[in-house]
Amino acid sequence: MTPVERFARAWGLSVHDASYVLLPSAERDAFFVDLTKRIAAALTAERFDPAVGYLAGVDLASTEEIAPEALGRTITELSTRLLPTLDLDGVVGRDRVTALVEALAMGYATGLHDHTLDRQEAVRRADIAARSEAEIALRRSEERLRHAALHDSLTGLPNRAQLMHWLGELRTDPAAPDRFGVCLIGLDRFGAVNNSLGYAAGDRLLAAAAERLTQLPGTAACHLGGDEFALLIRGTAEPEDAIKPADRALAALRAPFEVDGHELPMSASAGVVERAVDEGDPADALRAAAMALHWAKVDGRDRWRFFDEARNAGAVARYRLSAEMPGALARGEFGLVYQPMVDLATGVVVGVESLARWDHPELGLLSPDRFIALAEDSSFIIPLGMRLLELACRQAVRWQGDGAEPPFVSVNLAARQLCHPGLAAEVAAVLDRVGLPPHRLQLEITEHAAMTAEGDAVDNVRALAGMAVRVALDDFGTGYCGLSYLRRLPVHAIKLAGTFVAGLDADDAPSRTDEAVLAALIHLGHKLRLTVTAEGIESERQRSRLQALGCDVGQGWLLGRPTTAEKLFDPRKL
Numbered sequence: 001m002t003p004v005e006r007f008a009r010a011w012g013l014s015v016h017d018a019s020y021v022l023l024p025s026a027e028r029d030a031f032f033v034d035l036t037k038r039i040a041a042a043l044t045a046e047r048f049d050p051a052v053g054y055l056a057g058v059d060l061a062s063t064e065e066i067a068p069e070a071l072g073r074t075i076t077e078l079s080t081r082l083l084p085t086l087d088l089d090g091v092v093g094r095d096r097v098t099a100l101v102e103a104l105a106m107g108y109a110t111g112l113h114d115h116t117l118d119r120q121e122a123v124r125r126a127d128i129a130a131r132s133e134a135e136i137a138l139r140r141s142e143e144r145l146r147h148a149a150l151h152d153s154l155t156g157l158p159n160r161a162q163l164m165h166w167l168g169e170l171r172t173d174p175a176a177p178d179r180f181g182v183c184l185i186g187l188d189r190f191g192a193v194n195n196s197l198g199y200a201a202g203d204r205l206l207a208a209a210a211e212r213l214t215q216l217p218g219t220a221a222c223h224l225g226g227d228e229f230a231l232l233i234r235g236t237a238e239p240e241d242a243i244k245p246a247d248r249a250l251a252a253l254r255a256p257f258e259v260d261g262h263e264l265p266m267s268a269s270a271g272v273v274e275r276a277v278d279e280g281d282p283a284d285a286l287r288a289a290a291m292a293l294h295w296a297k298v299d300g301r302d303r304w305r306f307f308d309e310a311r312n313a314g315a316v317a318r319y320r321l322s323a324e325m326p327g328a329l330a331r332g333e334f335g336l337v338y339q340p341m342v343d344l345a346t347g348v349v350v351g352v353e354s355l356a357r358w359d360h361p362e363l364g365l366l367s368p369d370r371f372i373a374l375a376e377d378s379s380f381i382i383p384l385g386m387r388l389l390e391l392a393c394r395q396a397v398r399w400q401g402d403g404a405e406p407p408f409v410s411v412n413l414a415a416r417q418l419c420h421p422g423l424a425a426e427v428a429a430v431l432d433r434v435g436l437p438p439h440r441l442q443l444e445i446t447e448h449a450a451m452t453a454e455g456d457a458v459d460n461v462r463a464l465a466g467m468a469v470r471v472a473l474d475d476f477g478t479g480y481c482g483l484s485y486l487r488r489l490p491v492h493a494i495k496l497a498g499t500f501v502a503g504l505d506a507d508d509a510p511s512r513t514d515e516a517v518l519a520a521l522i523h524l525g526h527k528l529r530l531t532v533t534a535e536g537i538e539s540e541r542q543r544s545r546l547q548a549l550g551c552d553v554g555q556g557w558l559l560g561r562p563t564t565a566e567k568l569f570d571p572r573k574l
Helices: 003-017 025-044 051-062 068-085 094-150 160-172 190-197 199-214 240-254 282-298 309-331 372-377 381-398 423-434 447-451 456-466 498-505 509-527 540-548
Strands: 179-187 220-225 228-234 257-259 262-264 268-276 304-306 334-343 349-360 364-366 408-412 441-446 470-476 493-496 531-534
Touching: 003 025, 003 068, 025 051, 025 068, 025 094, 051 068, 051 094, 068 094, 094 160, 160 179, 160 220, 160 228, 160 282, 179 199, 179 240, 179 282, 190 199, 199 220, 199 228, 199 240, 199 257, 228 240, 240 268, 240 304, 268 282, 282 304, 282 309, 309 349, 309 372, 309 381, 334 381, 349 381, 372 381, 381 408, 381 423, 408 470, 423 441, 423 456, 441 447, 447 470, 456 470, 493 498, 493 509, 498 509, 498 540, 509 531
Parallel strands: 268 304, 349 408, 408 441, 441 470, 470 493, 493 531
Antiparallel strands: 179 228, 179 268, 220 228, 257 262, 334 349, 349 364
16 A cells, blocks of 8 residues: 555545545545545645645535534644655645645635535525425315315216306306306106116216216306206396207207116206396305206106296295194194085085185185195195094084984095005094094095005005094096096095086086086996085086986085084084
8 A cells, every 4th residue: 555545544534433424435545545646746746836725625525524523634634644654754844734734624614615505505496496396286286176176076067066156256257248047957767767777877877967968059067966967058148048058958868878788768857047147146046946947847857947936936935834834733723614515305414524724814814725735745734634633523523413413524634644554543533532423524535545545545444434434535527537446445425526516507518418427426326325425516506406316415605605613503403
């Protein structure tokens, strides 16, 4: 090993022991051999240049051997061991070594300073780059979240939130058009697809329907959830501009869908609204379209309906009446009036039909056609019907006569009541509670309810008849020709529809047809050993013709108008 190599290795090991960053031994030895040769050459040169030491210091700092101890070790090695190791004592003056060490220290300090600044700049640039990347990633994440929040994951279409945002922009954007339309679309009988083929097939059907709706020109399609879609039509001029897209949408959805190897014939219904952007808020437009869609479903499906304020006002009024019913029942606002049922041969009152009334605090006395259908729709007919039944039965108890047979009371029974599993038991409980004999109660059910009676309804009719409660078919002969229900239901009486009776006052061909129909129905009733009652008798001619045809009982304004129990007749004369 040469003296240069021996010094270089000793110098490198000394610096190595004091360093933060360690060079591999071979690389370290080569580096310090190079520095030693350069320094030795400078010290022995005829013309001494201390700049060599400066450059050596810069190079030393560049190796990242940056601990302060590294510089101290270097100064020690150069000052005390360099000349003896290289056999330069007495050859090189100490002043040259001192000057070279000073230059090396300056070079090291300068190199370390520059290196630190470079590192700081690199860190700053890295921080800027990291911040920029983070901001880009954040923006992308926000865009993804915003897209997910405003779009449906199944179909990829804008969702309800996006539609509401667009509707809001129409009101706030000065550049937005003055009018717009919304078409709300619901697939008809979509639940049957889920139930028969599964929810996965239903999802694929929704995706296929969405694809068709996106192809419609001039509209923005949205998926609001479930089987409901919406089309936003901007810049309309008249209702027809919103109706035409609805027509095209329904036509597009009528073509069969291919789902999982099944050809699915589908249809859809639509509710359409078209209005000025400053007419109500966005939620109002969507509510109006939803109401029109409901009308399309109620009116038979596979059609569109345009929102109509008058129809909506009626629907709102009916809803309010429906919502008021439970409170009205608790306050005792529902009551009864009574209409006599007269034996046409003797003129004796043999029965009384109870007719519901609602003494509304604001609207006055309401007839059944204003609230019974609402009660049936909401299932409120069950408690309401039983309350009215009990009122009628209690009144019938007060009509007990002195020796003469008192009249029975006839109570109308809604179709939903007929299907109520506990009907027979509840009727029996009412009769026991008020003390009315079962044969003095007659329950009227419509012919349509009798035709469709199954399961609980049939069981109820049979149970009531088994208790000796009379069962009558109301509106008999109103267009239903399937009479098999007369064989399977224990019916006691039939009530002929007033539309046939009204024709008896005329002398034309239709009236003769009505009379022939009445004669046939009366004959049928008697053959089946049923009591036959005719409703709607308003003239003496009608009464006499019905009596001549053999009709048993009559009811109508000629024989007595609906009135209170107190005004109906004097119970003491029964």
